[in-house]
Amino acid sequence: MTPRPSRLPALSLPAVPLAILIGVVLGGLLVLVSGGNPLDAYWRILVGSLAPANWPDTLNWAVPLVGMTIAAAIPLRGGMVNLGGDGQLAIGGFVAAVLPVMLPQILPEAIALPGPVLAALAILAAMLASGLYAALAALGEVRFGIPMLISSLLLSYPAIGVTSYFVGFPLRDTTTGLSQTAMIPEGARLMTISGPLNIGLLMIVAVAALVLYVDRRTVGGYELRMRGLNPRFTAYGGVKPGPQMLRTLFASGAIAGLVGAIIVLGSLYRFQDGALLSPGYTWSGLMAALLAGGEPLGAITAGLFFAALQTGGFAMQRETEIPRVLTMILQAIIILFLAMRHGVGRRG
Amino acid sequence: MDFISAFMVNSTVQAITPILLAALAGSLCARVGVFNIAMEGQLLIGAFCAVAGSHYTGSAAVGVAAALVGTVVFSLILAYGATVFRGDAVVICIGMNLLASGLTAYLLRQLFGVSGVFSDPNIAELAKIRIASIQSIPWLGWIVSRQTVLTYLSWALTALVAYVLYRTPMGLRLRGVGEDPEAAGTMGIDVRRYRVVTVLAAGALTGLGGAQLSLGTVGIFSEDMSAGRGWIAVVAVMLGRDNPLLAALACVLFGIADALSVKLQAQGLPNQLTDIVPYVVTLAALVISYRRKRGTRLA
Numbered sequence: 001m002t003p004r005p006s007r008l009p010a011l012s013l014p015a016v017p018l019a020i021l022i023g024v025v026l027g028g029l030l031v032l033v034s035g036g037n038p039l040d041a042y043w044r045i046l047v048g049s050l051a052p053a054n055w056p057d058t059l060n061w062a063v064p065l066v067g068m069t070i071a072a073a074i075p076l077r078g079g080m081v082n083l084g085g086d087g088q089l090a091i092g093g094f095v096a097a098v099l100p101v102m103l104p105q106i107l108p109e110a111i112a113l114p115g116p117v118l119a120a121l122a123i124l125a126a127m128l129a130s131g132l133y134a135a136l137a138a139l140g141e142v143r144f145g146i147p148m149l150i151s152s153l154l155l156s157y158p159a160i161g162v163t164s165y166f167v168g169f170p171l172r173d174t175t176t177g178l179s180q181t182a183m184i185p186e187g188a189r190l191m192t193i194s195g196p197l198n199i200g201l202l203m204i205v206a207v208a209a210l211v212l213y214v215d216r217r218t219v220g221g222y223e224l225r226m227r228g229l230n231p232r233f234t235a236y237g238g239v240k241p242g243p244q245m246l247r248t249l250f251a252s253g254a255i256a257g258l259v260g261a262i263i264v265l266g267s268l269y270r271f272q273d274g275a276l277l278s279p280g281y282t283w284s285g286l287m288a289a290l291l292a293g294g295e296p297l298g299a300i301t302a303g304l305f306f307a308a309l310q311t312g313g314f315a316m317q318r319e320t321e322i323p324r325v326l327t328m329i330l331q332a333i334i335i336l337f338l339a340m341r342h343g344v345g346r347r348g
Numbered sequence: 349m350d351f352i353s354a355f356m357v358n359s360t361v362q363a364i365t366p367i368l369l370a371a372l373a374g375s376l377c378a379r380v381g382v383f384n385i386a387m388e389g390q391l392l393i394g395a396f397c398a399v400a401g402s403h404y405t406g407s408a409a410v411g412v413a414a415a416l417v418g419t420v421v422f423s424l425i426l427a428y429g430a431t432v433f434r435g436d437a438v439v440i441c442i443g444m445n446l447l448a449s450g451l452t453a454y455l456l457r458q459l460f461g462v463s464g465v466f467s468d469p470n471i472a473e474l475a476k477i478r479i480a481s482i483q484s485i486p487w488l489g490w491i492v493s494r495q496t497v498l499t500y501l502s503w504a505l506t507a508l509v510a511y512v513l514y515r516t517p518m519g520l521r522l523r524g525v526g527e528d529p530e531a532a533g534t535m536g537i538d539v540r541r542y543r544v545v546t547v548l549a550a551g552a553l554t555g556l557g558g559a560q561l562s563l564g565t566v567g568i569f570s571e572d573m574s575a576g577r578g579w580i581a582v583v584a585v586m587l588g589r590d591n592p593l594l595a596a597l598a599c600v601l602f603g604i605a606d607a608l609s610v611k612l613q614a615q616g617l618p619n620q621l622t623d624i625v626p627y628v629v630t631l632a633a634l635v636i637s638y639r640r641k642r643g644t645r646l647a
Contacts, residue, residue, distance in 0.1 A: 030454070032457075034454075034455075034458040035458070070614075081438065083442075092467075126381075140634070140635070142637075144521055144634075144635055144638040144639050145638050146634045146635065146638045147586065148580065149385070150385075150582055150583060150586065150634075151439070151634065153579055154579065154583070154627050154630055154634075157576060157623075157624050158624045158628055161396055161620050161621060161623050161624035161627075162620075162621070162624070164620040165618055165620035165621050168618065169618060177420060223562065283446055286442065287442075287443070287446065290439055290442065323453070323454050323457040323458065323463075325450045325453040325454045325457075326450075326454055328446060328449070328450035328453075329447060329448065329450040329451055330453060331450075332443050332444075332446040332450055333437065333443075333447065333612065335442070335443040335446075336425060336429065336440060336443040336444070336447065339429065339433075339435035339439040339440050340428075340429045340433035340434075340435040340440070341433075
């Protein structure tokens, strides 16, 4: 049995608003039953995310979420699923946090790397490490036939555990009481644009543009789309399935690593145990990518939508005491209804 | 021999129960051709409903019943979504896992006013059954006795599921539905109904697993407490090639890995490293198993 999503729901416009509406109605009922006011809750979400004063916060939340959306969308475009985003995120963040601190200590005094070069090296190293780790799951399927769906997820646990060990023991910043690495030198941090926003935003925009270009205008992007539609036809057409899978997962993991590096170099300035994973960017990103069936533009749009929803969720929790996990429930309901609506539509 | 202390084997057997029940559920679903990877979420829903039921009534039995009802209702999503609505099972299961995680966290805050961990003296735990005649046997007594009723039930259910699958006409039809739905349909079997009922029965099994998780040792619910057990069950199903007996064997292997991790932690190794032992063993088992399969195919 090869667990491979046969045909993912494509972004069809009437279905998406309908699914969102159903999600909003069901979520509202849940709020109502648990003694809250759904209209008030939704109003707070809207204001909290879309009022002009809150745009920087929404955008700041969208940077990692859209990044993880792209990381999930790339394999999905070719009919593959990468569930290991958490592990890849942790590895990327860890490498990006450790390299700018360790490299100047290892190099001789004469070679003092300027901050931005350190940052660039850290980002590249993070992308390489996460990309290779993600490709490991693909290798398992190519070499042994282990379904990548499950191996990519299982590989996350050792990655999280080992980085957590390093930050808790050998690389711990002993001047603080927490499990975290030493602060990154100031020169190697990402430049801020305004408020919470830093140039990580521009990097994600560039990655999004690049992915869109590859998807629409290059042979590799075409081959990946074809694989998503019909893997056997694509293989018959001369595309080697194994290397294609390795390349795709490497790209997916590298982008997850980039997201980890952006969070660490742009806002945390160190690797804190669990800080990269607790916001749940991986799973929200995967849901956004599923919502669009891996189509990059739709996935990015869905990622922005989820980012707005979650940023609004913080405001809702502040103002109404309704827990913000409500937004996660809404996302899940939307995905479930889209998955099923697609099936009903296919029959008619 | 210190490693195989009876007390440790006892807690290992206890820890295997939720994974075993989820693996049985997964094997059943795989047999009718529904790829179920929602066990992680089903266990979580079961664990939550068990704690809620036990908390409100002070009876562990009601807790187990609540877990059964809760997970069966929750499993309706997969049962109908993957059949009548012809949705993609993988997408539905990913959605279900996230829904379970969000829903239990939300209800934990709204019903009990806590986030993270919920423990309360009102939560009645499952009683450990002591079988007097067995308990007197020195080593075995510790292992076989002093388990919850769900642990005994899980092994009985393993035998039952295997018997039904391979020794009854219903099991034959069930396997037929998975192997060749069209042929089964031609034979007059209502494929859709078989799938719906099987997925719901599997949901009930995971409900029992969830109840063991939250009421089996100390009556407690914590967010995302299924903590990868549902995924390990998915691997057990794969390793067992959809055979419940082989899947049970894989579960025992994971139980031993889990015990090893506890043992290593007791030796002073940091828990961040010992926690990953079961996953590393799982991955190693996958590599070994699939490598051999490929080898035989080439030969």
